[in-house]
Amino acid sequence: MIRFQAKSNLDEVLDYIYSMPNQIEMLVSQTMADSVNDLQIELPARFGNAANDVVVTLGYDGGEINISVDEINPYHLLNATGETYDDVVLYIEEFISNKLAENFRNAGYDYGN
Numbered sequence: 001m002i003r004f005q006a007k008s009n010l011d012e013v014l015d016y017i018y019s020m021p022n023q024i025e026m027l028v029s030q031t032m033a034d035s036v037n038d039l040q041i042e043l044p045a046r047f048g049n050a051a052n053d054v055v056v057t058l059g060y061d062g063g064e065i066n067i068s069v070d071e072i073n074p075y076h077l078l079n080a081t082g083e084t085y086d087d088v089v090l091y092i093e094e095f096i097s098n099k100l101a102e103n104f105r106n107a108g109y110d111y112g113n
Contacts (some may be wrong), residue, residue, distance in 0.1 A: 024109070025060075028100065051107075
C-alpha cells in the first residue's frame, strides 16, 4: 500500500512544478547560445580547413530547434575529408543533443540520453 501525505510545503512544490517549463526553455536557449560558440571551435577541429569559415546559426522558438550551416564549401569538404554537408549537420545535431543531455543532468533533470 502506498500512502501519500501532503505537508505544508505543497505550495512550494506546485510553484516548482509550474516553473519547470520556463526553466527548461531557458536551459535549451542557453545551451543553443553556448553551442554556437563551441561549434566555431569544434567544427574546424573535426572537419579541418573546409570548416574554418563555417557559420552556424541555432534557433529555438520554444518548440523547435533550427540548425543553419553556412559558409562551408561542400566540394572542398568532400575532397579534404571525404565527408558531406549532411555529415556536418549530423555532427552538429549529435553535439547539441549531448550538450543538452549534459546541461539537463547538471540542472537536475536526469532523463537519460
